Amino acid sequence: MNETAKVTKRILPLAGLTGIGALAATAGLAAWGNSELRKFELKDITVPLLPPGALRGKPEFRLLHISDLHMIPGQDTKTAWVSALDSLSPDLVVNTGDNLSDERAVPDVLRALGPLLNRPGIFVFGTNDYWGPQLVNPFSYLLKLRRTPSYIDLPWRDMRAAFIERGWHDATHKRVEFQVGGVRIAAAGVDDPHHNLDDYSLIEGPPNPDSNLSLALLHSPEPRVLSRFAEDGYQLSLSGHTHGGQLCLPGSRAIVTNCGIDRARVQGLHDFGPMKMHVSNGLGTSRYVPFRFFCRPSATLLRITETTA
Structure with a gap:
């Protein structure tokens, strides 16, 4: 040899x-x-936004932000965890879309949200509410290529009807005003800007100056739309879509954002000009990418307090 x-x-x-x-x-x-x-987590953030006296002696206004359930039938752990969020006694629930990941999942979404639907709520949808998920090339995320939706219809109309029947407001291309306790809220939202479904001209203009709290809702935190909200004077934007990066490096450092926002602001509370911006990690993932690395699913309790005089 x-x-x-x-x-x-x-x-x-x-x-x-x-x-x-x-x-x-x-x-x-x-x-x-x-x-x-x-391994669901609750993030807890205090944000001073309300004018002095708005809370009428209460310590805070509790806003529960949930997003990206991506529900599939049989996800009992997720259903139970989300339902238990009602024990936080939120004053307002904000849902920023992508509730579905299966055409049979509307009953599961309603079971998960369950008692939260008895509380004041407001929502916008994402494209994964309208159309079913699909298997995609994972390199499209790394190359920042926009995916074409499947255009396989999901029963989002039934889900929307159930939300509205329970008293939640649909903020899609609408300006919505209502009062919770002593807090006067002015909110507006757009349809999912990630796939250019938004039309800001339908809601443009400053929020009602008589409101105590102004909220901007959009599924994907696209800077071109966030800029419009900030210029109009909204105090807090709420969005999801990014899953916090989902497949992150240690320390929850995002590799990609799957939208126009920068990696440093892919999750949590940040400034966007004069406006505060909260981006949710979300509570689910696409059924075709059932993994999270260093980025656990979460909901966020935003404790909104009064500013100092």
């Missing part, structure tokens, strides 16, 4: 072991990423 053959004989078993090890590591990583889908 020549020297080359001897070296090859030694290397081949090592290469085989390395390949097996790599497969095992990949399988382990996938299993961990999938298990993270059920």
